[in-house]
Amino acid sequence: MADVIPTLEELHALPAAQQPSYADPDAVARVLAELRARPPLVFAGECDELRRKIAAVAAGRSFLLQGGDCAECFDSVTAQDIRGKLRVLLSMAVVLTYAAQVPVVKVGRIAGQYAKPRSSDTETRDGVTLPAYRGDAVNSLDFDPAARAHDPNRLVEVYNRSSATLNLLRAFVKGGFADLRTVHTWNSDFVRNSNVEERYETMAGEIERALAFMVACGVDNDQFRTVDLYSSHEALLLEYEHALTRIDSRTGTPYDVSAHMVWLGERTRQVDGAHVELLRHLRNPVGVKLGPTADPDDVVALLARLDPNQEPGRVTVITRMGADNVREVLPPIIEAVEDTGRKVAWVCDPMHGNTFSSANGYKTRAFSDVVEEVNGFFDVHDELGTWPGGVHVELTGGDVTECVGGVDELAEADLAAHYETACDPRLNRNQSLELAFMIAERLAAGRASHGNAVQAYKPEDF
Ligand code: PEP
Numbered sequence: 001m002a003d004v005i006p007t008l009e010e011l012h013a014l015p016a017a018q019q020p021s022y023a024d025p026d027a028v029a030r031v032l033a034e035l036r037a038r039p040p041l042v043f044a045g046e047c048d049e050l051r052r053k054i055a056a057v058a059a060g061r062s063f064l065l066q067g068g069d070c071a072e073c074f075d076s077v078t079a080q081d082i083r084g085k086l087r088v089l090l091s092m093a094v095v096l097t098y099a100a101q102v103p104v105v106k107v108g109r110i111a112g113q114y115a116k117p118r119s120s121d122t123e124t125r126d127g128v129t130l131p132a133y134r135g136d137a138v139n140s141l142d143f144d145p146a147a148r149a150h151d152p153n154r155l156v157e158v159y160n161r162s163s164a165t166l167n168l169l170r171a172f173v174k175g176g177f178a179d180l181r182t183v184h185t186w187n188s189d190f191v192r193n194s195n196v197e198e199r200y201e202t203m204a205g206e207i208e209r210a211l212a213f214m215v216a217c218g219v220d221n222d223q224f225r226t227v228d229l230y231s232s233h234e235a236l237l238l239e240y241e242h243a244l245t246r247i248d249s250r251t252g253t254p255y256d257v258s259a260h261m262v263w264l265g266e267r268t269r270q271v272d273g274a275h276v277e278l279l280r281h282l283r284n285p286v287g288v289k290l291g292p293t294a295d296p297d298d299v300v301a302l303l304a305r306l307d308p309n310q311e312p313g314r315v316t317v318i319t320r321m322g323a324d325n326v327r328e329v330l331p332p333i334i335e336a337v338e339d340t341g342r343k344v345a346w347v348c349d350p351m352h353g354n355t356f357s358s359a360n361g362y363k364t365r366a367f368s369d370v371v372e373e374v375n376g377f378f379d380v381h382d383e384l385g386t387w388p389g390g391v392h393v394e395l396t397g398g399d400v401t402e403c404v405g406g407v408d409e410l411a412e413a414d415l416a417a418h419y420e421t422a423c424d425p426r427l428n429r430n431q432s433l434e435l436a437f438m439i440a441e442r443l444a445a446g447r448a449s450h451g452n453a454v455q456a457y458k459p460e461d462f
């Protein structure tokens with residue numbers, strides 16, 4: 001087991017895509033010294049716990065739900081915003097757990113998701129060209145030269161905002177907000193008349209009766225009151241992730257203590273690149289995004305580099321192929337990885353392969369494409385006899401209008417009403433819950449028809 005952390009100089013000697021360019025190296029050095037002195041945001045033991053839970057996903061005994069903003073913003077670190085996202089995640093998880101009867105590992109794309117890879121380094125508006133927005137970790141969304149300059153001091157703010165977010169999440173999930181007996185109240189302010197709302201209400205009523213039954217039988221478990229929620233983000237900014245990587249005093253091994261799980265983006269997963277070099281040393285569970293051009297042999301080589309010992313739960317492969325490609329390009333990748341004997345958690349990101357620009361100029365996604373990619377993902381795994389281990393979605397707790405379609409039948413003309421994302425379009429609450437019901441149906445149907453992969457649960461999966 002690797003027990004060293006490569007130096008920042010060693011990382012910088014390797015190819016590294018999508019990095020900021022800071023004008024003042026002394027300011028960077030000051031910021032990094034400050035970050036290195038700060039306490040960890042997560043405890044290494046929690047990362048181990050998540051790795052064990054993801055091992056259960058890879059073994060077909062559990063389902064991973066990962067979701068949150070495309071890009072968190074400093075200004076959105078409010079109780080209302082955090083509560084909204086948590087509520088959607090918990091509601092989706094309860095739909096999956098209850099309707100599909102499968103344990104759900106809950107991971108937020110939250111408390112650190114502040115840096116964005118971009119397809120272009122610049123943005124031009126009305127003949128003015130400025131550096132592209134790269135997330136609040138790097139610069140500001142405002143379109144003016146000072147705001148778009150890359151500022152290392154923002155990294156301290158990432159730490160502070162992540163810390164505040166995680167603090168509230170921890171309080172919510174352990175302090176009563178996640179109590180299953182309050183499942184009704186999570187969505188009590190639903191816009192009425194939606195089909196999703198009715199289904200949710202019916203399910204919540206059934207859960208309440210089931211819980212009352214168990215309490216009457218003398219079973220009143222702590223697991224009804226609290227949940228385990230983990231944090232994750234894309235490990236994009238080498239400086240930040242490196243400054244938050246520490247040797248765990250218990251085990252003498254390195255953990256990135258900025259989040260429980262970090263992932264490699266589609267644009268920064270080069271096998272000989274700096275990002276892979278950093279992540280391969282970590283003991284955290286790590287994710288890898290794969291787009292439609294991923295080559296099966298490259299994927300096998302990448303996984304071997306990241307996880308040579310094939311440690312259960314260490315690698316999650318997050319595929320984002322697009323609704324039109326998934327049935328064609330996913331099978332050879334799964335087959336190539338399975339042929340090596342490696343068991344990974346296979347997770348579907350049905351968002352990033354399905355983005356388009358609407359006629360009225362919004363970056364959007366169609367809910368029907370999201371559903372179609374998830375269906376394709378399930379069909380492929382059904383055919384290959386592998387376990388569709390989870391989903392990774394961009395969502396928010398508000399009733400935003402960023403993706404078209406879904407139960408409210410949002411049209412392109414509706415996008416302008418509440419288009420709030422700083423980066424990619426997110427599912428709103430109704431769309432997220434609708435997706436959860438759809439996935440729960442697929443999971444339940446898979447189990448009914450093939451005894452699909454869900455084997456006997458083990459107590460540690462919960
Ligand atoms: C993202 O998750 O927001 C993202 C940029 O994804 P990908 O690396 O898959 O393009």
Ligand code: CO
Nearest residue numbers: 070394423424
């Ligand atoms: Co995104």
